[in-house]
Amino acid sequence: MAATARTPLAQQPPMGLRERKKLKTRIAIRKATYRLIAEQGYEATTVEQIAAAAEVSPSTVFRYFPAKEDIVLTDEYDPAMVAALRARPAGEAPIASLRAVLTEAVSSVAEHEPEELRLRTRLMTEVPALRARMTETLAETSQMLAAPIADRAGRESDDLEVRVFTAAVMGALRETMLYWAEGGQREDLVGLVDRTLDALERGLRL
Structure with missing residues (x-):
């Protein structure tokens, strides 16, 4: 890590x-x-x-x-994550910046809203409408995060590589949340987020 x-x-x-x-x-x-x-x-x-x-x-x-799904899935963290990304050290690799911001966000939710987090992720696995809306919500978050990532990389926010990178990270985070919930929420979620970003950064090793 x-x-x-x-x-x-x-x-x-x-x-x-x-x-x-x-x-x-x-x-x-x-x-x-x-x-x-x-x-x-x-x-x-x-x-x-x-x-x-x-x-x-x-x-x-x-x-x-x-919609009712939005009440369960939305939170106040997206603007804070965008601001936190912009505050990361200049020259830091995008994956390292996102690792810092995402792990801090997950840590904060787990500390301050643990029951809501557990209920929300459990419902994601049980309610098809919530799972579908979660995919849309994470896509919206990906678009928001693309702007500071693009600025740091000296690219446009609609740059293909920037869009693919941020979408890959948020899609991977979605799978991490589902994996955690399907496993009974027993594992350390922040550790799982770190493992997720390790997999993206290093690839799947044989």
């Missing part, structure tokens, strides 16, 4: 009052969703129930999350 400095994902610029209120609402909706799903299952949980539990209207839920 390559040694990396911890990326300060939490050290983001302070938000204004409006942004803080929006974030508070998003978090309340997600927490209500996780609680209801844990109690009664994904299919039985409706947007109306989620809205009532979060003390908002159903239209507010849909304003923040276009």
